[in-house]
Amino acid sequence: MSEPTGPELSDVEGPKDDIPTGSELRGGRLTVSDEPFGETAAGEAVRRFTFGTEGGLQVRMLTYGATIQSIELPDRRGRRAGITLGLSTVADYEDHSPYFGATIGRFGNRIASGRFSIDGESFQVPVNDGDNALHGGTTGFDKRIWDATPIDEDDRVGVSFRYVSPDGEMGFPGTLDTTVDYTLDRRHRLTIAYRASTDRPTIVNLTNHAYFNLAGEGEGTVEDQLLQVAAGHYLPVGDGAIPLGPPAPVDDTPFDFRRAKPIGRDLRVGHEQLLRGQGYDHNWILDDYEQGRLRPVAAAYDPKSGRWLRCWTDEPGVQIYSGNFLDGTFTGRSGTVYRQGDAFTLETQHYPDSPNQPDYPSTVVRPGTPYETTTVFQFGVA
Template sequence: MAGPFPFLWEKGGTSPVKELFGKLADGTEIHRWSLENGGTRLKVLSYGGIVQSLETPDRDGRYANVSLGFDTVEDYVTGSPYFGALIGRYGNRIGAGRFTLDGETYELSVNDGANSLHGGADGFDRAVWDVEPFTDGPDVGLYLSRTSADGEMGYPGTLAVKVAYTLTERGEWRIDYEATTDRATVVNLTNHVYWNLAGEGGGSVHEHRLTLAASRFTPVDAGLIPTGEPAEVAGTPFDFRRAKAIGADIRENDQQLLYAKGFDHNWVLDKGGTTEPEWAATLTDPSSGRTLRISTTEPGLQFYSGNFLDGTLVGSSGKIYRQGDALCLETQHFPDSPNQPTYPSTVLRPGETYRSATVHAFE
């Protein structure tokens, strides 16, 4: 059957459940979709494509929500640092909020000092998405779609975006991204879940153990824009090639850590870009026994250690979120790629189709 992801269109299984979550100030209704499969429970909002909660069992079978978020639409609109959101058109930062493509310079929405972050002030995380449920044999999921107009946040081209969130029979959460354009543009889509495998509101993640399949990372300047060529992680706090507690080296006197107030960098995955998802990272919480294994087609991964959570936000459990209470593992192309000719290209042209896939497996 025709569709944005033909391999997912066979029908069957149990449909997700839809409910009203709230309304925007202009009266637009925001719905929440609840899915469950393979021991994983997922709740997704039509606002921002946001993962409002993701529940998995611990070693004793006790469920907890392992993603940070809020209980109201209002909190997402007014105070969210991208909790659980779909990110676009361009995940991460573009330096000075501009890039040149085919001889033309484009000025973007600037919302992070002098830079453009996560698509600008009104990125995909603040859009209302069209949502359609599906079942595919033993798997269940949602299609999310929207059209980004030519010039939205300064980006050229009308971009048609389709994303599939799938819960597999094994309890994996898979994301498939697809986009086409009518004019040359740049695209870098990702998702911004904040993970705490001990449970949302469960305190610091500094005891979580992280492994990254990356021998290099991209150093940044004071504005967190890559300075150029990747650097080796060997002998630095950025070496996660073997499982290591996140807090082990986070307070080392390293200029890169000082710039970001912790980790907020892109790791260059050893596998490079691939046509099928391959292993990129493993995160484990010793206290609960929960493990998250991430595979992706993307060449990079942004590890952010929750440095800018400052105790001013109250989450869905009623607990205050403080620095280090969660972390993000955003699969991606590299930050500022449109201005870095040696990085893997993020250019999308008419007649081409952008595709990306990331799988989150829970143990």
């Protein structure tokens, strides 16, 4: 994998809209450790792993859902904060988590009516989002206990998670053996490497559902944080947030993030697609897609704290969600209530409803041809 060096990001309307490229995060010795984190209602033990550098970037992950509970880093004044939304107990995650930080599978995003076919054979996934299946059905990978092995090497630390999904689970064909490695290196890059193999043709679309707020978890809206996305097209959606079909250009729409702009700048524009999703909840068609090739696709920056992130992926799309349905019923790790617009997501993935859209890149995985994809998030402070 070639080393990510960062997208060339534009300076829009002066320094306020500039997403910096430098990093002032402190280094230090990379470490990884784990501890008990309670039990599920069914009595399954959950563990929490912490990896990173003391005083620098630290990641906490749970074996429940292979979930990122927190990513913590200092701001430009050295004040530490978690920059992803998360919950305090296993019970909270089981009861009502909207996929906070979870590893999503077998199929991230939506499948219309939960139905798809492979080689003429039809399959049904339980619907859990109106009439559609979302993020793998009623009991997706986000609700499973994953096996976990620490990764402790000179130049990276992290956790290797594994889950074997049996044939027929949630209606999906084939036994799917899935491994997801989350590793952090000395350049503050969190690499997520997904791998899966099957003994029968199936569909796979894995992603991570981290909710980012670069000002800090519980610090309010992300509307003033800057976002840039290398995407000239997006997928308009119809009923149930199912794509209508062909991509549409972002030109002259609120969906144009090719130059950095505040996330909230166009949220209140009377655009039909924003009304459908109550904000952004769409798939952007990322530029320069070539299967297996990692390239820079997005960047974000919080001018107040100085924290920034950059994203590289080899995926064709990214689902950007502006926290539209955070309705005040979630209390986060800090005891603060999460409300609409308190986070955004960058869910790198194949397109929603791909199994039913023959013109989209295929999500079919067959025996002997493993599924492999990588996404990298780099963090820094300016």
